[in-house]
Amino acid sequence: MSFLDVLYFIIPSAIFYAAPLILVAIGGVFSEKSGVVNIGLEGLMVIGAFVGILFNLLYADTFGAATPWISLIAAMVAALLLSLLHAVASISFRADQVVSGVAINLLAVALSLYLVKRIFDKGQTDFITERFARYNVPFLSDIPVIGPLFFTSVYNTSFFAIGVAFVAWFVIYKTPFGLRLRAVGEHPMAADTMGVNVARMRYIAVMISGALAGIGGAIYAQTITNDFGHATINGQGFMALAAMIFGKWHPLGAMGAALFFGFAQSLSIVGSSIPIIQEIPNVFLLILPYVLTIFALAGFIGRANAPLANGKPYIKGQR
Template identity: 75%
Template sequence: MSFLEVLYFLVPTAIFYAAPLILTAIGGVFSERSGVVNIGLEGLMVMGAFVGIVFNLTYVDTFGSWTPWIALLVAGLVAGIFSILHAVAAISFRADQTVSGVAINLLGLAIALFSVKMLYDKGQTDMIKVRFPRFNIPFLEDIPLIGPMLFKDVYGTSILAIAVAVLAWVIIYKTPFGLRLRAVGEHPTAADTMGINVTKMRYIAVILSGVLGGIGGAIYSQTISGDFGHGTINGQGFMALAAMIFGKWHPLGALGAAIFFGFAQSLSIAGNSIPYIQDIPAVYLHILPYVLTIFAVAGFIGKANAPKAVGQPYIKGKR
């Protein structure tokens, strides 16, 4: 296998594995840009993965090839509603945001596994039959070098993830909504003085993080695992959280960091077919994404500048 063939294989695979991380990390960016820490991304992904698989299995005969796409919308809606628990605890009741996020992780997995047992009388669901198809993008696939790498045998979920990252950048940095969002995350007292409803903005941001995290989870379960069980998400939410930090709370930075982690995951899956890499023991390749996650957070947590008011409950009239 030549170097070019390796690139043609690894780059699309890396983006494919990165898609769930991109969407979930962008959700984290919205939440933390508003000043609310969201450790609960793992639980939101679990909820989205569970709902996506159950919807796919239940309604595949009704919606046919559209089932996975509709499942994304349903998973995002359910996870968005589920994230309201975190919003109420962290914003309205001013609970410790880290503890609330951990509770979301534990509760999401408990609800999902209990529901699977009730619905299927076993520890995991059946395998889905309809997944997202691959397709070629006309004209662009004919571009030398780049075409076969980025525009051939493309998953729609990969395009969706990149589009959401770009759209999030536009919303956060180029719209009045984004300016208000960043204001309540940097200096909520000043934002309140200017007439911005801090509580409302933070609720919207946390719910958005739930919607995107749920869609990310549903993408993962419907493209990579094909079913849902206790180990389906297996740390993907924490990896997305690391991508958000590694990307310095910026949508495009989170996009790049998620692709970096996706590349590590693609190596762990396909490394046995790549020259030189195939000689590395498989266990090292499997732990590589998690090791890189630790190194990324440990190396950049002190250098990246988080929003100044992140993690701080806002009390009106109190500086």
């Protein structure tokens, strides 16, 4: 197997694994830029995956090939509603945001498994029939090297995820809304003085993070697992959280980190069929993303600064 063949093998699968991570990590960026820590990403992804699969199974006959996309919308709405719970707790009720996030994670897994057992009378759902289809992009897939790397047997969801990352960058850094969002996360009192409604901005940010995490979860379930059970998401939300930090709370950085983690994940799965990587014990590939995140945080890859007011409830009139 030549080096290029190896690349043709790994890169598409890396992008494939990265797509959900990108979306969820971008969701995390929105929430944390506004000053709300969102450990609940994992739970929001779980709800997204569950509702996505459920909707797909129930309405596959009605919507045909469009079902996966419409399922994404259903998943988005469900996760958005769950994220409201986190928003109310951490913004209005001044709860410890990490604890509230932990509660969201527990609740999401328990609630979706409870419903799975209620509806299907077993531990996991059936497999979906309508899935996202792989296809070759016309013309572009004929380009040598780049074609097979990026445009052959791809999912539309991957392009969607990368597009969202760029849109998020534009919204956060180039619009008045983004400026207010960042201001609320850095110095809420100053923003409040300038007439920005801190609570409203934070609610919107958390809801965006919920929506994106829901879509990410549904994409993961509808491209990778194709059913829903207790181990469907299994830490992908925390991986996205790591990508967000590794990307230094920047949408494009988060995208890059998510792509890299996707690469690491696909290595640990497809690596057994690649000569050089076969030699490395699987466990090193499995822990690679986590170890790298720890190194990144310890400052070996440049200092990463969280938004200043991240994790602190804003109490009007308090110095």
